[in-house]
């Protein structure tokens with residue numbers, strides 16, 4: 168099968184493209200390389216099974232051309248940072264809403280299926296914990312708002328134009344190649360200072376962390392198992408940890424004993440949702456998907472990648 172992956176040079180897209188190729192598919196990657204890297208996918212391009220197309224998701228004709236011959240579109244290309252969305256809501260809207268609409272317009276012409284990567288941020292500060300998919304959506308950031316709008320575009324394209332769509336609400340995805348978020352922030356700080364580790368916010372933010380392989384497995388399963396009428400699924404581990412707990416576990420894995428963990432206090436960043444814990448039973452029931460990798464195993468693999476990429480933290484155990 169020929170498959171289009173928008174945002175395929177990014178963190179999740181690269182791993183997804185790898186898996187699609189492994190399972191015998193031909194993949195077109197469409198990405199403007201604003202945060203993705205060609206070095207992430209050069210090994211895939213070399214196989215001949217992946218074609219790279221540099222383009223902007225806001226450019227309808229460019230996506231239309233890239234999509235030709237594709238029965239399935241994974242739409243991952245996005246402005247993916249909450250803080251950036253608070254600084255530039257205009258760009259966030261253009262990329263995340265108009266970009267998704269462009270993908271759906273192309274899918275309508277081609278009658279191809281769309282898998283859309285939404286986010287836990289659509290819930291905002293959810294009232295129901297664990298949070299089921301039918302919770303009222305009150306996003307707390309422009310990023311959450313643009314993802315929510317894009318979700319509805321998917322649903323309406325399914326309802327009125329029979330474009331098959333499925334929406335996966337991903338929680339915090341981490342793993343090798345992750346170049347943003349809590350874990351890389353802590354690793355970089357430890358590289359600079361092995362005595363004091365500063366946490367953003369109170370340290371008590373309690374969030375769901377999902378290992379990349381589990382996220383990609385959900386993406387692989389969804390187009391076949393979901394009804395594809397704009398259905399939404401929570402894709403998280405179902406287990407939440409505080410920032411303090413993640414920092415402590417990281418120090419334990421690295422064998423670093425004399426590090427003082429200090430919380431800076433206040434809000435980590437504008438628009439941050441401090442408590443996420445999804446109800447993941449719908450994905451288990453309807454997709455037959457459940458996260459398999461526990462936090463210690465996932466974090467160890469992530470730290471091994473950081474060690475390879477950024478070097479070993481002085482005084483830390485070698486993980487390789």
Ligand SMILES: NC(=O)c1ccc[n+]([C@@H]2O[C@H](COP(=O)([O-])OP(=O)(O)OC[C@H]3O[C@@H](n4cnc5c(N)ncnc54)[C@H](O)[C@@H]3O)[C@@H](O)[C@H]2O)c1
Pocket residue numbers: 173174175176177178179180197198199200201202203204222223224225242243244245246247262266284285286287336337338339340341
């Ligand atoms: N990583 C997470 O924890 C997480 C959680 C929830 C949802 N998501 C969503 O999953 C998707 C993938 O996330 P990721 O972590 O791999 O992010 P990422 O930033 O690594 O990947 C996004 C990719 O989109 C590309 N891109 C950005 N703007 C573009 C544009 N205008 N035109 C074409 N390409 C463009 C970037 O270059 C990048 O390669 C995104 O839609 C993101 O919002 C991620």
